[in-house]
Amino acid sequence: MKKINQSQEPKIAIYTRNTSIEQPVGHRLHRDIHVLKDRCERNGYKIQRIYSDGDCSGKDLIDRLSLIELMLNVASGKIDMVIVWDLFSLSSSAEDILTIKTFFDFYNVELLSATEQFDTSTSEGELHFQQMMSLLEYEPLACKQDISLSSLAHLIMTEGESMKGGEWNAGASHESNRTA
Template sequence: MDEQRRRNIEYCEKEGHEVFKVYEDRGISGKNISGRPGLKDLLQDANAGKFDLVIVWKLNRISRKLIDILNIVDTLDKNKIAFRSLTESFETETPAGKLQLNIMGAIGEFERGTIAENVKMGMMARAKEGKWNGGKVLGYDIVEIPSEGKRRKETKIE
């Protein structure tokens, strides 16, 4: 069991909350909600009134796109379901909590955009240096280039 899941379950047990179900989308990016079967199940069960509280490890575990977070929390609110983050202190039932949620959601989206921008810039620099950025190319082999003391292994195509 991964640490986030374990701590969420431990918190529920400590606070006297019965765990209805653990919704997970392992290995699927949180950049948006499309292609997230666990999240879709959570929203379907929320609309069916199957629980009264959703606890996440961190807000960006549910999405890194502010509009998605707001839509999810709105769906929960309409169904009288509280939303909590185990590592971040806010309550979506209060005006101050809603403000915090908006700010944290915007920061998460900003962080994701900044990381994507930095990765793209790094890939462009590698390409300008004639270095291989990865992926498979039909008809070519990927060959490792000896590189001492570097964290990332260097490769080229032949």
């Protein structure tokens, strides 16, 4: 996470977009903004800015004006943390998500998801994130089921391990709790 003076409140932004032409216009945006803002405020955090792209033109990142504005504000130091509902909010493309994350990392901006647990500040967390991106790239339909991308990646990472008794549950409890 970006080194922030203890007395300085982190500058938090929410980013969301409508990810499907089948969704009513604004439905996902309203839900994401309401829930994420409420969750942050309950935990004592103030949202600096909300960025949302309303239409489903998300195929090309360059077409999403709010995402571009967010990235410009990240580059100018106006944002410390970006919270999304899920990684699909950024893009359905693993390559695009990795590009955005690399950009955020360059400016020491933390990326958090409300529904997917990952903490890329550790090597295990980075591996988990990379596994999530592999799933998104190679198994996009599996990632749209009821199981989260993060949970599916965790299951795959632990699949090869020999688990005895309660070790499966113990291993799952080590997953990061760094969600919005």
